[in-house]
Amino acid sequence: MRTGMSTAGLALLAGLIFPLGLSPLDFWPAIPVSAGALYAILNRDGPLTSWRIGLAYGIGFFGAGVSWVYVSVHVYGATPVWLAVLLTAIFCGGLALIFSLQSHLYARFAGNQPGWRIVQFSSLWVLMEWLRTFLLTGFPWAFAGYGVLDSPLSGWIPVLGIYGCSWLLVGLGCLGAEILSGRHTRAFLLRAGAITTLAFVAAFGWQRAVWTQPTGEPLSVSAVQPNIPLAEKWDPRNRPQILADFDALSEQLYAESDLIVWPESALPGYRDQLQSTLQRVNESAKSLGKAVITGIPTRDHMGRYNSVAVLGAGQGTYHKQKLVPFGEYVPLETWLRGAIAFFDLPMSQFSAGPSDQQPLRVVDAITVAPFICYEVVYPDFVLAQSRQTDLLITISNDTWFGNSAGPWQHFQMARFRAAELGKDLIRSTNDGVSAIINWQGKVLVSTPQFTRAVVSGSVQPRTGETPFALTGSLPVWVLCLIGLLMGRDRP
Numbered sequence: 001m002r003t004g005m006s007t008a009g010l011a012l013l014a015g016l017i018f019p020l021g022l023s024p025l026d027f028w029p030a031i032p033v034s035a036g037a038l039y040a041i042l043n044r045d046g047p048l049t050s051w052r053i054g055l056a057y058g059i060g061f062f063g064a065g066v067s068w069v070y071v072s073v074h075v076y077g078a079t080p081v082w083l084a085v086l087l088t089a090i091f092c093g094g095l096a097l098i099f100s101l102q103s104h105l106y107a108r109f110a111g112n113q114p115g116w117r118i119v120q121f122s123s124l125w126v127l128m129e130w131l132r133t134f135l136l137t138g139f140p141w142a143f144a145g146y147g148v149l150d151s152p153l154s155g156w157i158p159v160l161g162i163y164g165c166s167w168l169l170v171g172l173g174c175l176g177a178e179i180l181s182g183r184h185t186r187a188f189l190l191r192a193g194a195i196t197t198l199a200f201v202a203a204f205g206w207q208r209a210v211w212t213q214p215t216g217e218p219l220s221v222s223a224v225q226p227n228i229p230l231a232e233k234w235d236p237r238n239r240p241q242i243l244a245d246f247d248a249l250s251e252q253l254y255a256e257s258d259l260i261v262w263p264e265s266a267l268p269g270y271r272d273q274l275q276s277t278l279q280r281v282n283e284s285a286k287s288l289g290k291a292v293i294t295g296i297p298t299r300d301h302m303g304r305y306n307s308v309a310v311l312g313a314g315q316g317t318y319h320k321q322k323l324v325p326f327g328e329y330v331p332l333e334t335w336l337r338g339a340i341a342f343f344d345l346p347m348s349q350f351s352a353g354p355s356d357q358q359p360l361r362v363v364d365a366i367t368v369a370p371f372i373c374y375e376v377v378y379p380d381f382v383l384a385q386s387r388q389t390d391l392l393i394t395i396s397n398d399t400w401f402g403n404s405a406g407p408w409q410h411f412q413m414a415r416f417r418a419a420e421l422g423k424d425l426i427r428s429t430n431d432g433v434s435a436i437i438n439w440q441g442k443v444l445v446s447t448p449q450f451t452r453a454v455v456s457g458s459v460q461p462r463t464g465e466t467p468f469a470l471t472g473s474l475p476v477w478v479l480c481l482i483g484l485l486m487g488r489d490r491p
Helices: 002-021 030-045 047-065 069-076 081-109 114-137 144-148 154-181 186-206 236-253 275-287 373-377 379-386 406-421 467-471 474-486
Strands: 219-225 259-261 291-300 303-312 317-319 360-362 366-372 391-396 425-429 435-437 443-446 453-459
Touching: 002 030, 002 047, 002 144, 030 047, 030 081, 030 114, 030 144, 030 154, 047 081, 069 081, 081 114, 114 154, 114 474, 144 154, 144 406, 154 186, 154 379, 154 406, 154 467, 154 474, 219 236, 219 435, 236 275, 236 453, 259 425, 275 291, 275 303, 291 360, 291 366, 291 391, 303 360, 303 366, 366 373, 366 379, 373 379, 373 391, 373 406, 379 406, 379 467, 391 406, 406 425, 406 435, 406 467, 435 453, 443 453
Parallel strands: 219 259, 219 425, 259 291, 366 391, 391 425
Antiparallel strands: 219 453, 291 303, 303 317, 360 366, 425 435, 435 443
């Protein structure tokens, strides 16, 4: 029993280490160290305790990595502390079961050859990340590959995409664990050193590759960060002032920017309720050849939508497709609506938009792929929506997560999408982090959190496709499945 408890404790510690590799700390080596530690523990303790090892690791992983959901549930959902803690624990514990399944499957499939074991473990890790993308509407958060973004391996991002980068980083962690085990011959160590060196040298070369090309002239842009507390935004008494600020600040920014971007739900009311303000801004911007993109709720005979609209010199409205459970719609609504305040948040009755929506168009017919909040964390969804577009825009309201790691992890994922697709990205949020990001995922300019600010600069519309944009994630998933099965010992 003591050995089991010790093993579970080590696995828990390994899981706790993982989030250090994500934003805001960005200590990327923590990710391969964490994954390599789980790999070593499973290889040492065998199949009988694998499910428990994985569960302990998952509790540490998600407990440290995504427990910021507590802020949404308690602070903004008006849920009592005890219930918010319970709901957060259920959420993290439920996700931890995926690592329990992953560890059990690894114990069942793992072969005797160390090289194949590394392939199997890394492949299974990626397949479980894929499962998290779709399971129960999906929670594609805290993937291992995000650690590559600010590492010397970043050149692999437009080549492999997020899942391939996860495989790379986890594989390096497993390789390190094998080297440290002291069980291998000099020949194995030389091969391991050569593989590691090749991974870094190739990444260095890819960093200098230019996968997409500029098209047209750079576009001057401003992203607005209003920093309006949620309680104030949805108080009807504050609506006139918020609309007046939207009108006045947009007017002020026309002098320096061709495109002004406001965040998700920047305007506190449905579009049909705010026609006088919208018409005034639309006419003013259009007369000057400027465009304004803003988040705004909309509604029609089909339903209510979390939307993005173009005003002025441009056209288009986009309805969000990937809705956040409980935040934008309530699963099992008949049973849960009204049970506690968290299940009755403002604007939690949205419908998903159709999948065949057209890109937005702004100044000089530049095509824009818009993503609202959570949508930007789905890599293949972003890829599908951004084909034949020149520019990426994501708007969000990360106020729900307060001063936690959540907004920074979200920001990191948006940056990764820009690097995956080789396109500039504008990010506007209510209270941070708003930024202009280039086609390599580098932050050109950004605002601090929790301040009223405007971030201004220029973006370059781009055409062409990265290797990832050409293939998507399917080849990586297929190779992972093949690698998992081929590594099994033959009878």
